Amino acid sequence: MTQPVSLAQAVLRGFTMRCPNCGKGHLFRRFLKVVDHCEVCDEDYTPQRADDFPAYLVIVVVGHVVVPALLAVEMAYAPPAWLQLAIWLPVTLFSSLALLQPTKGAIVGLQWQTGMHDFAQSKNRRSANSTRSTESTKANTNTTSLKSHALI
Numbered sequence: 001m002t003q004p005v006s007l008a009q010a011v012l013r014g015f016t017m018r019c020p021n022c023g024k025g026h027l028f029r030r031f032l033k034v035v036d037h038c039e040v041c042d043e044d045y046t047p048q049r050a051d052d053f054p055a056y057l058v059i060v061v062v063g064h065v066v067v068p069a070l071l072a073v074e075m076a077y078a079p080p081a082w083l084q085l086a087i088w089l090p091v092t093l094f095s096s097l098a099l100l101q102p103t104k105g106a107i108v109g110l111q112w113q114t115g116m117h118d119f120a121q122s123k124n125r126r127s128a129n130s131t132r133s134t135e136s137t138k139a140n141t142n143t144t145s146l147k148s149h150a151l152i
């Protein structure tokens with residue numbers, strides 16, 4: 001019996017580049033390329049449509065860190081422009097590249113958990129399975145209570 005995966009859990013698993021469904025399989029086969037199916041649980045990831053959203057998020061986050069830092073250094077030390085460029089261009093480049101794939105993983109986890117695009121079929125199947133397992137748990141509980149009543 002599998003527990004339903006919460007939104008935060010799915011996003012975190014995606015951010016750590018693991019399968020949002022099982023948390024064990026790899027979500028990427030190479031840089032920014034999402035696997036078609038999880039190697040562990042066989043969950044289908046072909047419906048993912050992260051598109052440019054991870055890049056927009058990375059630009060927002062990195063921009064809000066780098067620009068204030070650059071301005072603070074400029075205000076405090078007024079270094080020459082070439083030194084500012086030598087520091088902040090590599091910082092921007094490497095932090096963007098480092099955040100891009102985890103951010104894409106988080107977006108795929110978000111799409112998967114909320115049933116966006118063709119993940120709706122997967123979500124419906126998961127809901128049906130969890131309802132079925134809840135019903136079977138209730139049935140087992142009822143059977144157990146009937147047996148205990150029969151013993152009394």
Ligand SMILES: [Zn+2]
Pocket residue numbers: 019020021022023024025038039040041042043
């Ligand atoms: Zn998996």
